[in-house]
Amino acid sequence: MKKKGAIEMSIGTIVIIVLSMSMLILGLVLVKNIFGGATDLVDLNNQQIAAEIANVYGDDQKVVLYPNVNIFDVKPGKSSAFAIRIKNTIEGTAGQNALFSYEISLEGLEECELSQGDVFSWMIGESGDNIAIPSSEGHIEKILINVPEGAPLCEFKTRVNVLNKVDGTEKNYGAAQFFIKIK
Structure with a gap:
């Protein structure tokens, strides 16, 4: 028993x-x-990205990076993408005639033994000029990253600076940042 x-x-x-x-x-x-x-934006269109950004951030921020992460992981040999949304919050006639530009800057590449030229050669869409955005509207830019096989596994800071141009004068409009980790 x-x-x-x-x-x-x-x-x-x-x-x-x-x-x-x-x-x-x-x-x-x-x-x-x-x-x-x-985090897989490569296959999303701009409307899907805009909907995701609205769900995560709402609709009131000037500059937004998507996906909403502090560290964006990329793998050598695989395409990755992130998106920048610029929203025109300028009111009045100045907002109707505003042009925007953005530029990506990189920091901390020394530890990776990489140059900015190396990393920018992996990116498609690392800068944009004369982007016309109607007042109270948003614009999405998708940045494609193709890290080659054999790239050093490391992490560096990525900052997106947005400028607006009104009547020929450029002013800082906003910025956003995250880290890119090659793993």
């Missing part, structure tokens, strides 16, 4: 362990899909 109870307890323990492991794996897959999908 004691052996029958021991076997039933052992089988019950094994069933609980198997069910627990199944739930853990399903939970990890769910988390990976949620966070993995949020």
